[in-house]
Amino acid sequence: MSSLIKPEGYKALLDMRQTEQGIKLIKDFFQQNLATELRLRRVTAPLFVLKGLGINDDLNGVERPVTFPIKDLGDAEAEVVHSLAKWKRLTLAEYKIEPGYGIYTDMNAIRADEELDNLHSLYVDQWDWEAVITRHDRTIAFLEDIVRRIYSAIRRTEYLTCETYPQIRPFLPDDIHFIHSQDLLDMYPDKTPKEREDAICQKYGAVFIEGIGGKLSDGKKHDGRAPDYDDWSTIADNGKAGLNGDILIWYPVLGRSFELSSMGIRVDKESLLRQLKIEGQEQRKKLFFHQQLLNGKLPLSIGGGIGQSRLCMVMLHKAHIGEIQASIWPEEMRKECREAGMTLI
Secondary structure (H helix, E strand, C coil), X not given: CCCCCCCCCCCCCCCHHHHHHHHHHHHHHHHHHHHHHHCEEECCCCCEEECCCCCCCCCCCCCCCCEEEEHHHCCEEEEECCCCHHHHXXXXXXXXXXXXXXXXXXXXXXXXXXXXXXXXXXXXXEEEEEEECCHHHCCHHHHHHHHHHHHHHHHHHXXXXXXXXXXXXXXXXXXXXXXXXXXXXXXXXXXXXXXXXXXXXXXXXXXXXXXXXXXXXXXXXXXXXXXXXXXXXXXXXXXXXXXXXXXXXXECCCCEEEEEEEEEEECCHXXXXXXXXXXXXXXXXXXXXXXXXXXXXXXXXXXXXXXXXXXXXXXXXXXXXXXXXXCCCCHHHHHHHHHCCCCCX
C-alpha cells in the first residue's frame, strides 16, 4: 500500500488491554474538559438523516453518502451522516441555547469514499460541537480564543495520559501558532498544500491554519469546504478572507502533520448566499436547512469536529488509526501493518 507509512523500528508502547483502557481514559477526560472550556451540554445525535433536506454535511461536495430506503416511509431514502455541521445548528435553535453556550455530541459516520491510510478510515468518530455566538463574536480574535481553549484541553489530556502511562512522553508545544492559508502559500510557494502543512507543523509543533475553502492567490484552494457551514469567504478583521480553519500538530511517530480538528464560525445569511454563488450551488437555497437560515430562524454559531480516534492515536503514540478503532482494511494493508508492528483491531 503506497499510502501506508511504516515507521522504522515502531513498537506500540501499550498492549491491547492497556490501549483499550487508555482510550476510555482519554475520551472521558477530554470531553469533560471540552464541555467545561466551551460551556457545552451533551446531546444525543442521529446516525442518519433524510435525504434532500440539506442537513447532511457535504464535506468537499464530492463524497457519496451511504444511503438506504426506509420501508415505513414509503422507501424514502436516508443518508448516514458525514458529520453533523448543519444538524447541530438546527438543534441549537430547537433547544433555544443562549449566546455563550452550546452543545456537543458523539458523531459516528461512514465515509465510503475515504482513501485508507494511517489516518483515514471508513469509520469516523468525532466530538461534534456547536455554540451560539453574537454578531460581535464573528471575528478572527474570537475564533482564535476558542482554538486556544480547545488546545488547552488537548494539552491537559496529554498530561493525564503521560501521568497514567509513564512510558509515553509528552511532545506537544505549550502554545499553538496561527497562520492564514495565504500567508502559508507565500512562505512556501513551491510546495503543495500538504507539504506546506508538514513544513509549518514541523516548525511550530501545533498550528491553526485559517481561511480554508476559498481560492488563494495561485487560484487554488488550500483545501475544500462545503459552502453552507463554515464562513470561508468573509473578509475578516485581519484583512484576509475566512473565519474558519484546521488544528494540526507535528506528529513525530509518523513524521508528518496531523489534523485533529476542523472548525469555524458558521455562515450567516450574507456569506451563505455569497458562497453558494461562488460554488455554483445556488439551487441549494431551496432546501430545508438553507431556508431556515435564510429566513432568520437559526442562531449565529461557531462549531467544529474533533477526531476521537485521532486524538486517542496521538495521546497513545500509535502509528495507525486501526490500532484505536475497529474498521475494515484491505488485507494487504493488514499484512503490512502486522509486519511493521502495528496491530489493527
